[in-house]
Amino acid sequence: MAWLINELPRRIRAFLTIIFYAPSISGNAYLIFTLIFSSDPYGYLNAKLLDLGIIDSPVLWLQDSKYILTIVILVSLWMSLGVGFLSFVAGLQTIDKTQYEAGAIDGISNRWQELWYITLPNMKPQLMFGAVMSITNALGVGDITVALAGFPSPNYAAHTIVNHLNDYGFIRMEMGYASAIAVILFAAMLISNRLVQKFIKRVGT
Template sequence: MKTLTSTNQKVEREKKVKVSFKEAWSLHKEKYLLIAPFAIIFVIFNLVPVAVAMGLSFTSFNMLEAPDFIGLANYIQLLAYDDVFLIAVKNTLLLAIITGPISYLMCFLFAWLINELPPKPRAILTLIFYAPSISGNVYMIWKLIFSSDMYGFANAWLIKMGIIDSPILWFETAEYILPILILVQLWLSLGVSFLAFIAGLQTVDKSLYEAGAVDGIKNRWQELWYVTLPSMKPQLMFGAVMQITNSLSISAISIELVGFPSIDYAGHTILTHLHDFGNVRFEMGYASAIATVLFLIMLIANILVQKLLRKVGD
């Protein structure tokens, strides 16, 4: 195990060796030319809008008049006086803290188990588990399950078992809204990260398992920690970024299931708050401030998670 760890550390050190741009260009110019179209599109449609939004966050802008610079007024209003935003932050962090780690572990666990199967069953189960994340009518299913009348499946089952006497108003009762959103988000969580983990498991060098056995690895858990996880760190990083982004940007689920705005803002998130000021009120300066705060939260969360993942296998 020490040999494997030292080998992984040596590879990491070799990756960190710096080369000049000229040397890198001469060695990899064909690759740079191939990714140039995507890089240009990424800069124009991702980086530039982010920079513009950050600039607009310091202005008052209603899309009809020119932006008026107001300094930190939007941020002061947002953080000190906007009570609904504070509710949205609390709901968003609760959703992220609960669904983020659980969905990440679910993605890896199911990918690890499915990867042990023969090719055909693996392909079928991958499709079954991935299907909910791309289903177009997913909200109709959960609306039917938690329908507020006696025809909803949840109410029908509870009444049949004698637990309740009358239907529960699931989407109209504040205390039930957040647990339902967590449940639906977890059900939808086996998406791109799940596929990335399966791909990563497929690319692990099988000879490393033989070397691990010679080096003293005695069971599957040690094999997982010292061989499998260090070998698929890029996929683990990608999956972490995707799960953090998904858990902090919950909006469509809340709007579709519990309405907009939800009862007592129980399902209100930062992204639905952004939707309110950006797409309903057209207060683009204030909406840009909300987007900037959400971006900073995502950035900090990603940095912390990546630091933790670098310790995998040590």
């Protein structure tokens, strides 16, 4: 993503950075999605689809366990371009332009080779940081499901590990069990971070 943006002229780049970054800093303005995906026939998506004749009765987007998880993923994607993304954008701007010229002389013929052999190795530290931040955020998704689908979500369709933790920790007050979940979550985060770091180390070789 950040790489694509960096290919553009400077003004447009700054503008697009704002567009993509804005959702993640906006607090819980994501609640607007409850209006878009409202199950009511007056909800935006339903009304539009009914009008176009694609569906003939309103879809219960946020109550039907078939759709909930997809919607939650969609919303968290919308919010996912956070600190890591900014770090990528900044990292890309520091790369020495002469390296690309040198690369062209040495026989790099297209964009993809340029990305793999010059751009990515140059921004490894930022990649590392961005990866860590986004993994951490992704595994910590919990508020979004509660806000969109309620708690617990119908049929536990969008029950994330964080929801599970809150359920046991703060509703059933079984702190021991909740701590056990937290330890597993912690291990999962560390392991996935290590795996990604291993992968990033091999980039460009």
